[in-house]
Amino acid sequence: MLNSWNATLLLCFGLVPAINAQGAGALPAKFRDFKVYTTSTPDTADAGRIVATMRLLNSGADALNVEVSLSENRAAGFAGKAFQGRIEAKKEAVWEFDLRPPDGLKYQLLHGAITFAGANTGATPDRELFVAVQGPDPVDFGDTRVEKITARGQVIGTHAPRTPQRVHSLVAATKPSTSQGTPLVLAAGGSSKYQIAFDRLVSPPDAPQLTFEQYSSAAGRPAAEIELAEAVGDLRRCVEVKSGAALPVVSAVPAGAGPAIRVRIAPELPGKPHPDSYRLRTEGDDVVIEATTPEGLRNGIYGLLTDHLDCHWFMPKQLGEEIVIPPHRTVSLPPLDETCGPSFSSSIGMSWGSAPRWDRQNRSVINRGRMNFGHAWAGFIDLKLYPFDKFPDMWSRDRAGKIQVHDSSETSTNFCSTSPEVIRIVAEKINAQFDASPDAIVASLDPNDLAPLCQCDRCLALDASYGVTPQDDKQMADRLLHLSKEIHVQLKPQHKEKYLGILAYGFQTRPPKKAVPHPHHVTTVCDFPYYFDHTRPFNDPTSSYNREFESIVKGWGSKVKQLGFYDYYGHFDFFGPWGIVHKMREDLPAFRDAGGTFIVIESQPNFSMNGLNLYVA
Ligand SMILES: [Zn+2]
Structure with missing residues (x-):
């Protein structure tokens, strides 16, 4: 979620490809570094005129030269307009345009493009731009859960996704290049010299040596160990599907006995105190996955598979699994050294318990959701x-x-x-x-x-x-x-070091007036349906419900050290198709920016309608 290329709750640091490969400063470094929101208001002096205000926010570290165009749309009463300007880092520009909505306007989309002008952008648009305009609600409209529209037209949403061309060029930029060094060939054409050295198989001196199969099926093993064995099984299976080679899983591979993928517990992981963190690196011909806990090792295995070996779990079970078979069935890995830790301190996963294995494959379970x-x-x-x-x-x-x-x-x-x-x-x-x-x-x-x-x-x-x-x-x-x-x-x-928790929900939604939380108090802010905006990020000021909810999140964030976010990404009121990727990718970073430390996502098990949303989050 925070690293859109990994589609995961883990942030990675290390020798990962630069996302902004097209030239420093010319494009926003991250997607969410550039945000667009539009509101509108009727002109009090001219009843037929609606003034729209587009805010262009540059929250990145570099200035941006921005060109925005919106095409004419007569059905919305819009003549078309363009904006051009330089927006300094951490600043915003405001662009106004007006509409003269005809009688009977119901719903129209203004369509346009956003280009970041610079030496290396090639003047091709980076983003598509959609501005939704809705006509007035009927006089007897009485649904209080949504804002009643009384103006001749009102801007109700803005969406600015990357263009397909830009997505393709960014994906190409993440592919390994020869400049990163000679890749290790883990397997090719049905054979491999590699073994998986799995240190959990090492038995005490007086105990019988277990095979991997015996270890995986032994009764009474803690859940974290069972889940780790399952991940090692996925590693072996994925390499076999890709290459045709079945890697043996053994307890140890002594130095000089051939290359290995080493999965092992380390006493500490410098710079990453979260127990679910891992370090993934190449060392000579070896691939080393290290963590201080079985959970960290499990994340490291899925980090290797997803981020580097093109294996993905878009939805639970076989339907959503994509294990890409490479040319000549050669599985290779460029030299790398990365340490990854979670973006939040705790998460129960994205499936709300419906698909725990899929949650683990996507590294969305943090601290066992405690x-x-x-x-x-x-x-x-x-x-x-x-x-x-x-x-x-x-x-x-x-x-x-x-x-x-x-x-x-x-x-x-x-x-x-x-x-x-x-x-x-x-x-x-x-x-x-x-x-x-x-x-x-x-x-x-x-x-x-x-x-x-x-x-x-x-x-x-x-x-x-x-x-x-x-x-x-x-x-x-x-x-x-x-x-x-x-x-x-x-x-x-x-x-005394444990926490006492209360939900910001119902009668206790709003932050306190004067009470000061004790240091071990924790609040989870619930994006409860009353405050819920189904389509827009909670920091999108277009919605009055969002404006109130954002102030609640920020209010609590300024008062408690542990702040949770409880949201309903997969709603109990609505089971239809629900495209909210754009909302989730802003909500979760915005929550973290507001002081958020952990998340709890309630979602219904309607994966056909909602699974890809949860995958991206
Ligand atoms: Zn009382």
């Missing part, structure tokens, strides 16, 4: 032990003192988070959770799904201490951060 949590209050106070009639003080009440019962198959009544007895029980249970799961890094303190929060005098007095009034709808973050702090104080010393 930073993940959901609605949790239902698990703390047992209604059988503390029934409403005997313990009303422990439950969420309205101003009249009536318990706000909210029990259904999907959610439950909330407790009162200022009850001392409740706080004591919650702290006890969180300590017990951490005791029982030493591997856990976070426990959830998130209220039940959209259940109303307590309005008792004590809770409102706490709100007031943070400047929150009863009239503040959806401003419960301060109160919940206070609870997070109170629970953290009561954690056992051995659990």
